Amino acid sequence: GAGVSQSPSNKVTEKGKDVELRCDPISGHTALYWYRQSLGQGLEFLIYFQGNSAPDKSGLPSDRFSAERTGGSVSTLTIQRTQQEDSAVYLCASSRRMEGLAGDTQYFGPGTRLTVL
Amino acid sequence: AQSVSQHNHHVILSEAASLELGCNYSYGGTVNLFWYVQYPGQHLQLLLKYFSGDPLVKGIKGFEAEFIKSKFSFNLRKPSVQWSDTAEYFCAVRPYSSASKIIFGSGTRLSIRP
Numbered sequence: 001g002a003g004v005s006q007s008p009s010n011k012v013t014e015k016g017k018d019v020e021l022r023c024d025p026i027s028g029h030t031a032l033y034w035y036r037q038s039l040g041q042g043l044e045f046l047i048y049f050q051g052n053s054a055p056d057k058s059g060l061p062s063d064r065f066s067a068e069r070t071g072g073s074v075s076t077l078t079i080q081r082t083q084q085e086d087s088a089v090y091l092c093a094s095s096r097r098m099e100g101l102a103g104d105t106q107y108f109g110p111g112t113r114l115t116v117l
Numbered sequence: 118a119q120s121v122s123q124h125n126h127h128v129i130l131s132e133a134a135s136l137e138l139g140c141n142y143s144y145g146g147t148v149n150l151f152w153y154v155q156y157p158g159q160h161l162q163l164l165l166k167y168f169s170g171d172p173l174v175k176g177i178k179g180f181e182a183e184f185i186k187s188k189f190s191f192n193l194r195k196p197s198v199q200w201s202d203t204a205e206y207f208c209a210v211r212p213y214s215s216a217s218k219i220i221f222g223s224g225t226r227l228s229i230r231p
Contacts, residue, residue, distance in 0.1 A: 003160070035221075042121075042223035043207065056218065091161065106219065108153075108161040 002026065004109035006092050012115045013082055021077045021112045025094030032075050033106060034067055037089040046090075049075065082116045089113050119144045121210050123222035130198055131230045138193040138225050140182075140208030150191040151209040151219065152182055161207070167191065178202070200231045 005024045013019050025032050034046040045059035049069045060066070064082075069075040079086055093106040124139040142148065152164040165176025172184040182193045191208060208222040 033219075042123075043209075043221035045218050045220070048218065059218070093161075105151075105163055105166060107163075110160050 004092055004094050004107055006090075006109040006112050008112060009110065010113045010115075012117065014117050015084060016081055018078065018080045019082055019114065021079075021090050021114070023075045023077070023092030023094075023109060025073065025075070025092070026107055029094035029096055029107075030072065031095045031106075032069055033093045033095075034075070034077050035091040035093065037091055037111065038087075043091065046077070079114075082114075084116050087114055087116045119210070119212060119220055121208055121220050121222035123206075123208055123225050125225045126223070127226045127228070129228045129230065132200055133197050136193070136195040136198045136202070136227070138206055138208075138227070140191045140193065140222060142189050142191070142208075142210040142220075144189075144210065144212045147213045149211040149213075149219075150182070150184055151211075152176065152180070152191070152193050153207045153209060153221075154204050155207070155224075156204045164193070164206070198227075198229050200229045203227060203229045 004026055007022045011019055030051045032049045035043045036046055037043050047060055047067045048056040064080045067075060067077045077090060089111040091111045092109045095106045120143050122141045130136060150167040153161045154164045155161045164180050165174050165182055167174045167184045175181045180193060180195050182191055184191050205224045205226050207224045209219045211219045
């Protein structure tokens with residue numbers, strides 16, 4: 001497809017289990033972002049990948065969270081030892097590389113709804 | 118810390134009413150500004166954006182926003198809303214000093230009565 005895809009669309013897990021969330025960005029988009037959307041909390045930045053540069057991990061809430069991006073395309077967000085407060089919708093977005101100060105536009109995927117019991 | 122404030126959590130209007138959703142940000146430098154919309158059951162999608170130039174920006178579906186630098190504001194407007202505008206609206210700001218991170222507001226839920 002032409003848009004950003006994410007899988008699974010829904011994930012229910014038990015507290016303490018590890019989960020992996022996948023994001024397929026738009027072809028040709030070199031920038032990839034992960035956000036978390038909690039009820040009434042807006043979008044919380046998690047991590048940003050741009051080409052071969054070191055990722056900006058400054059938004060990851062704890063060391064239980066990690067992400068990788070293989071081959072400059074698909075990305076996986078891993079949450080280890082999940083906690084109930086990790087329950088949220090996890091959104092992925094991609095964009096073309098910024099040029100100077102022109103800025104760029106993010107295109108969002110449908111999200112993965114994570115529920116930790 | 119940089120932040121984005123959306124003053125209204127939930128706005129309820131009748132069809133044909135005029136709309137203005139507030140957005141203020143706290144950053145003194147140059148910024149990119151965005152409004153995103155999330156219709157029920159759909160993805161977040163870009164409504165409009167401001168990078169430079171004319172501070173009055175027109176977006177899709179009759180929406181517009183005005184960047185007022187002195188007020189650190191980027192309010193969203195529409196002269197006559199429709200039932201199909203029912204959605205959640207997010208304001209977002211990207212400061213140039215941290216060009217990789219867009220900072221989102223907490224969102225405003227808009228409900229339109231038919």
